[in-house]
Amino acid sequence: MVEIWIDGDRVEAEDGQSVMQAARASGHEIPYFCWHPALSVPGNCRICMVEVEGDDASAGWLDIACNMPIAKGMHIRTDSERVRARRKEMLQLVTLNHPVDCGICDKAGECTLQDYHYRYNGEPSVSRDAKVRATKHHALSERIVLDNERCILCSRCVRFTREISKSHGLGIQHRGDHSLVRAVENGAFERDPYSDNVIDLCPVGALLSRPFLHKARVWYLEPTASICPGCERGCSVDIWHRKKAWTLKRLDPAANARIDRVTPRENPAVNGPWICNKGRDLALVFERPRATAAMVGGEAVELEAAVERARELIAAARHPAALVSSWGSNEELAAFHAAFGTRFACHVKTDHLPEPGERLEDELLIKPDKNPNRRAATALYPSLPDAPRAAFPAGCDLVLVWGEGCDFDALPPGAKVLHLDAWRHPAEFRADVFLPISVQTERSGHYTNFAGVVSRFEACFEKPATVADAEALFAALAMPARVEAP
Numbered sequence: 001m002v003e004i005w006i007d008g009d010r011v012e013a014e015d016g017q018s019v020m021q022a023a024r025a026s027g028h029e030i031p032y033f034c035w036h037p038a039l040s041v042p043g044n045c046r047i048c049m050v051e052v053e054g055d056d057a058s059a060g061w062l063d064i065a066c067n068m069p070i071a072k073g074m075h076i077r078t079d080s081e082r083v084r085a086r087r088k089e090m091l092q093l094v095t096l097n098h099p100v101d102c103g104i105c106d107k108a109g110e111c112t113l114q115d116y117h118y119r120y121n122g123e124p125s126v127s128r129d130a131k132v133r134a135t136k137h138h139a140l141s142e143r144i145v146l147d148n149e150r151c152i153l154c155s156r157c158v159r160f161t162r163e164i165s166k167s168h169g170l171g172i173q174h175r176g177d178h179s180l181v182r183a184v185e186n187g188a189f190e191r192d193p194y195s196d197n198v199i200d201l202c203p204v205g206a207l208l209s210r211p212f213l214h215k216a217r218v219w220y221l222e223p224t225a226s227i228c229p230g231c232e233r234g235c236s237v238d239i240w241h242r243k244k245a246w247t248l249k250r251l252d253p254a255a256n257a258r259i260d261r262v263t264p265r266e267n268p269a270v271n272g273p274w275i276c277n278k279g280r281d282l283a284l285v286f287e288r289p290r291a292t293a294a295m296v297g298g299e300a301v302e303l304e305a306a307v308e309r310a311r312e313l314i315a316a317a318r319h320p321a322a323l324v325s326s327w328g329s330n331e332e333l334a335a336f337h338a339a340f341g342t343r344f345a346c347h348v349k350t351d352h353l354p355e356p357g358e359r360l361e362d363e364l365l366i367k368p369d370k371n372p373n374r375r376a377a378t379a380l381y382p383s384l385p386d387a388p389r390a391a392f393p394a395g396c397d398l399v400l401v402w403g404e405g406c407d408f409d410a411l412p413p414g415a416k417v418l419h420l421d422a423w424r425h426p427a428e429f430r431a432d433v434f435l436p437i438s439v440q441t442e443r444s445g446h447y448t449n450f451a452g453v454v455s456r457f458e459a460c461f462e463k464p465a466t467v468a469d470a471e472a473l474f475a476a477l478a479m480p481a482r483v484e485a486p
């Protein structure tokens with residue numbers, strides 16, 4: 001431990017820390033643009049200036065906190081008059097050519113330049129010259145648009161592709177106020193499966209998501225803690241959706257229950273501060289056409305009638321089997337196990353296979369199994385073998401299929417089929433009984449990732465009135481016939 005003083009407070013810092021790290025760890029705020037805890041330290045924005053007191057208090061010096069190692073007994077001032085004056089000068093420099101088009105910028109509300117400008121500067125540009133113009137809508141990739149006028153050249157995005165994703169997909173070309181962030185010409189940034197992290201990293205509104213562009217002001221939205229089900233890593237994410245206070249009544253009511261964007265929720269035990277692009281695209285998974293009608297023999301019926309028929313099939317079965325979802329939560333698996341775990345011959349199936357061209361695995365986050373809860377499911381039951389017929393008992397007369405990914409042609413001929421799923425699929429018409437169930441964004445629960453880390457997800461939206469939670473359904477199906485459905 002190294003004893004230092006920050007704004008008069010005694011701080012026990014760790015050996016090797018910078019002043020920035022020691023200040024943050026002890027609850028002292030220092031502004032920063034280019035510094036990021038997971039990236040190298042370029043020291044180029046100079047906004048993190050602090051004052052180090054000398055022997056004579058009036059003879060202190062100014063230096064950047066992010067690149068200054070702590071030294072025993074040093075006294076730091078983070079908010080002195082000299083510090084505030086220097087920060088104001090730095091902000092005047094940064095805003096010389098900044099367009100100040102916050103009114104139409106998606107970053108407004110989350111922009112550190114905006115925040116620091118109001119805290120340390122608050123005055124119009126000091127330049128008498130016209131601002132340098134640059135490209136406003138440069139398509140950096142299929143997913144990201146770059147506004148070069150807003151870029152403050154902090155280089156975070158460039159360093160991310162060199163140090164974290166290792167695609168080396170971005171660079172800065174030219175010099176001075178003609179400098180431009182650009183993607184390298186070999187397409188490495190387009191192919192970088194982690195590219196969207198630069199949107200979060202950008203301290204200003206220079207890098208923006210094309211799918212989210214001008215869709216919503218961020219203060220209309222709120223995050224719900226969730227888990228990406230895109231692979232067995234189970235990254236912690238925030239699913240952003242419209243706040244109840246800002247419910248749209250006339251324009252587009254569907255926007256009130258829609259995923260507007262997905263961002264990483266920092267979790268050192270699972271994903272650190274990052275997620276891959278697949279995790280950003282969860283709307284493509286959860287907002288597929290939903291199966292909302294219960295069916296018996298391919299005909300839509302009330303949920304209660306379908307549950308009753310399912311109970312009859314279960315009661316009549318002599319050799320029942322089940323294909324268990326690798327997308328079911330720990331709670332759903334426990335409910336399934338309590339209801340059928342000993343009576344049915346159970347195997348865990350693969351609900352989702354990798355998409356064509358999808359990265360299978362790498363050293364950063366992406367894992368080969370594209371299902372979030374196989375570890376918990378296979379703690380209860382074996383995986384479905386490559387030859388699925390071998391998994392069914394002789395004389396199998398009922399198969400309960402939970403979730404997606406089932407090859408219905410591989411089920412034992414003549415066996416009745418009871419199918420639970422959330423999305424529309426031609427198979428819902430083939431099952432003897434089909435029961436529509438809720439999706440992850442409509443219920444809370446836990447997944448256990450490949451390393452055994454258990455994470456929780458919360459509900460963001462109401463489920464449709466005609467669908468049930470699988471957890472409640474399993475308990476209801478295990479009851480004798482002619483008992484109230486959930």
Ligand code: SF4
Pocket residue numbers: 150151152153154155156157158181201202203204206207
């Ligand atoms: S685009 Fe954003 S992250 Fe990249 S250098 Fe410019 S300001 Fe920094």
Ligand code: SF4
Pocket residue numbers: 228229230231232233234235271275276277278279280365366367
């Ligand atoms: S690494 Fe896996 S869990 Fe994490 S965001 Fe990507 S697909 Fe989702």
Ligand code: FES
Pocket residue numbers: 031032033034035042043044045046047048049064065066067
């Ligand atoms: S944050 Fe220290 S120089 Fe940019």
